[in-house]
Amino acid sequence: MKLVRLNDRHLLARYFRQDIFLHMYNLGDLDNFYWPRTAYFGFQTEKAVDKVSLLYRSEALPILLALSSGAFDKDYVNQLIQFLPAQFYAHLSPGLEKVFSESYTITDHGGHYKMGLTDYSRIENNTVENTHPLTENDLEEIKDLYQISYPGNSFDPRMLSTGQYFGYRKSGKLLSIGGVHVYSTVYRVAALGNITTHPEYRSQGLGRAVTTKLCHSLREKVDVIGLNVKQDNVAALSLYYSLGFRILAEYGEFTLKKRL
Numbered sequence: 001m002k003l004v005r006l007n008d009r010h011l012l013a014r015y016f017r018q019d020i021f022l023h024m025y026n027l028g029d030l031d032n033f034y035w036p037r038t039a040y041f042g043f044q045t046e047k048a049v050d051k052v053s054l055l056y057r058s059e060a061l062p063i064l065l066a067l068s069s070g071a072f073d074k075d076y077v078n079q080l081i082q083f084l085p086a087q088f089y090a091h092l093s094p095g096l097e098k099v100f101s102e103s104y105t106i107t108d109h110g111g112h113y114k115m116g117l118t119d120y121s122r123i124e125n126n127t128v129e130n131t132h133p134l135t136e137n138d139l140e141e142i143k144d145l146y147q148i149s150y151p152g153n154s155f156d157p158r159m160l161s162t163g164q165y166f167g168y169r170k171s172g173k174l175l176s177i178g179g180v181h182v183y184s185t186v187y188r189v190a191a192l193g194n195i196t197t198h199p200e201y202r203s204q205g206l207g208r209a210v211t212t213k214l215c216h217s218l219r220e221k222v223d224v225i226g227l228n229v230k231q232d233n234v235a236a237l238s239l240y241y242s243l244g245f246r247i248l249a250e251y252g253e254f255t256l257k258k259r260l
Contacts (some may be wrong), residue, residue: 003079007039010121011144013187015042020067020189021116021248024226025091026054026065028182028189033162033188037123041083053080055088059156064090067251074099086258090226092250104256110230114249115213115240117225122244126212134165134177141174142167154181164190166213168197176206178214183222190218192227195236207239215243 006012009030016023016030029038034056042052049073054065055081066072077099090100093173097106107113134142139157142165146153159165165179181193192214197207218225227245229236 001043003041003076003083004044005083006042006044006049006052008044008049009035011044011047012040012052015049015052019249021114021226022067022069023113024116024189024191024224025182026052026067027083027187028184029054029056031186033158033184034182039083041080051076052145055084058089058154060089060154061255062088064088064092064256066096067091067093067249072096072099075193088256090254092254093251097252097254098226100254100256104258107255107257109253109255110232111250111252112228113237113247114231114251115227115245116248117243117245119244119246120219123212123215123244126208126243128143128209128213128216130170131166131168131209131213133163134160134167134174136160138167138174142177145174145177145198146194146196149198150194153194153196155179155194156181159183160173164208164214164217166217168210170201175201176210178207178210180214180218181228183218185221188221188223190222192225192226202235208243211239212241220245 013027013030016027018107037057040052043050051068053208066122081103114253146155159179162180162183168176169172176197178195179193182191195207195211215225229240
């Protein structure tokens, strides 16, 4: 079967909803806010699509999301390669990097979990004192905090326009922040991201406060709240567990560069 570029958002949404936490990024990126930066590839019949990958053109490297509860075989990857750039970042189902390694040199950034908020009772009584919405007016302060506490972040300033970024302030100083990578009220899904606290103020509940505030805000507007987290990030995993998230899928993150 021939791999093609897919443009039917109705069929794509139906496919992604079969495993919504695995595909929360893919589903949210169908929204008009993200759609111009996307290219979806997969197999298509008159009534359905299957084995769908997403290439997202980010501010930095393009990002490939090739995630499936089934298997992408060698033939699928060989067909997909013709659509891919010479270098890109990738979220891949476990083991898929081995198939790509025949054509690309690969830098492994570690195993990751996809987590979903499944127990909303855990966020009901957490304090959100000193948390406030962040806007474009806070951009320079946000950049300063990320430079100190999370220099490898993937923050996109466009996301401030969603209204789903919150900060914790003390004496007027921004000490903690939490927001979203993906947010769509059309497809009713959100993926948390870029959550960090100033190194000098960690283990004081600031990250818990901003994440709780963010989840309260999102709960009013979407049905599915998820996030990605590195498997060895013990502190983050402990926080998310305590807030009612649980692990629902595994994948790996990599940088791929085409072999000469």
